[in-house]
Amino acid sequence: MGKPLRWPLGVPAANLVGRQVVGVRRRGKYLLLDLDQGLLLLHLGMSGSLNFAPTQPEPGVHDHMDLVTDRGVLRLHDPRRFGAVVWAASEDSPPAQKLLGRLGVEPLSAQFDVIAFAQALKKRKSAIKQVLLAGNEVVGVGNIYASEALFMAGIRPTTPAARLSKPRVARLHVAIVQVLNRALAQGGSSLKDFVSAEGRTGYFQLEAAVYGRAGEPCRRCAAPIKSMLQGQRTTFYCPTCQKP
DNA sequence: CCATATACCTGGCAGC
DNA sequence: TGCTGCCAGGTATATG
Numbered sequence: 482m483g484k485p486l487r488w489p490l491g492v493p494a495a496n497l498v499g500r501q502v503v504g505v506r507r508r509g510k511y512l513l514l515d516l517d518q519g520l521l522l523l524h525l526g527m528s529g530s531l532n533f534a535p536t537q538p539e540p541g542v543h544d545h546m547d548l549v550t551d552r553g554v555l556r557l558h559d560p561r562r563f564g565a566v567v568w569a570a571s572e573d574s575p576p577a578q579k580l581l582g583r584l585g586v587e588p589l590s591a592q593f594d595v596i597a598f599a600q601a602l603k604k605r606k607s608a609i610k611q612v613l614l615a616g617n618e619v620v621g622v623g624n625i626y627a628s629e630a631l632f633m634a635g636i637r638p639t640t641p642a643a644r645l646s647k648p649r650v651a652r653l654h655v656a657i658v659q660v661l662n663r664a665l666a667q668g669g670s671s672l673k674d675f676v677s678a679e680g681r682t683g684y685f686q687l688e689a690a691v692y693g694r695a696g697e698p699c700r701r702c703a704a705p706i707k708s709m710l711q712g713q714r715t716t717f718y719c720p721t722c723q724k725p
Numbered sequence: 726c727c728a729t730a731t732a733c734c735t736g737g738c739a740g741c
Numbered sequence: 742t743g744c745t746g747c748c749a750g751g752t753a754t755a756t757g
Contacts, residue, residue, distance in 0.1 A: 510751070527750035528735080543735095561734045563751060580753090607728060615728095616752080624750065712729070714750080 492521065492568040502550070509584045509620035519570050521548075522580060526563025532556045585618040588657050593619060599650040602642040609645065609653070610638035611712050622657060625692045626664065628717045630656040632691045637725040638709075638716045691717040 496519055504515035512531075514521040525531070537547055537554045546566055548555040557566065569577035585601075586592040601618045602609070612618060613627040622630065631638050633656035636649060645653070690700055695708035699719040708717050 524751080526734090526752090559734095560736070561750080563734070565752095583752095605727080611729085614751085713731080715748090 522567045524565040528561040529559035529564035605642040608639045609642045612642045630660045637723045
């Protein structure tokens with residue numbers, strides 16, 4: 482198997498042998514495999530993928546873990562090694578809480594409430610884009626969707642979160658849900674090296690309004706899309722459609 | 726508590 | 742053609 486992931490596999494084999502997978506859940510970008518005793522937390526980082534095959538082929542350099550079951554082999558492949566696998570006795574145990582404890586609400590659940598969202602943002606002085614990326618208030622909004630949602634809401638990414646009026650927060654709330662649902666409906670957006678669960682490569686690229694379109698005309702007003710650096714990450718926005 | 730910076734990693738690509 | 746060097750992403754961790 483390849484070099485270690487972000488952390489060494491924190492999974493004593495004894496915790497897995499003979500166990501049964503009884504459920505699969507997701508929290509933020511963590512995948513939770515519920516076992517009859519304990520659970521596995523998996524993260525795919527930015528380049529990780531899981532493949533379920535009937536047999537166990539020779540592992541390649543970027544394969545990091547095989548979960549061998551009597552129904553097949555779940556293999557974790559992750560070239561850039563930002564992924565992680567952690568075992569925890571329960572969701573409330575320290576190893577799990579260390580990863581899940583800080584996570585904000587699920588954007589596609591009823592928990593994602595406009596009023597609560599507005600209240601949470603009131604406490605954050607940093608730029609709204611950074612607040613979205615941090616994932617402490619709402620999860621699932623990565624660098625691509627943050628730029629896209631802020632464009633949809635007409636909000637400049639640098640605007641301090643606490644400064645947003647309630648109506649603007651409401652627009653952002655709608656935009657986040659919309660951009661995620663739209664992306665889901667189309668199979669997600671992806672890096673060029675993305676491989677779908679069915680093994681197809683690059684089968685979808687989100688039709689981005691601003692992301693990756695620096696210098697190209699805004700689809701709404703034709704002004705050139707700008708890019709900037711925020712917290713070491715590139716942000717794309719339309720200088721006229723998005724107000725501070 | 727919050728804010729911001731930094732590290733991690735490698736395939737793909739631009740530029741020479 | 743072959744090489745070099747930058748960039749992309751999510752998030753834990755460190756530091757102020």
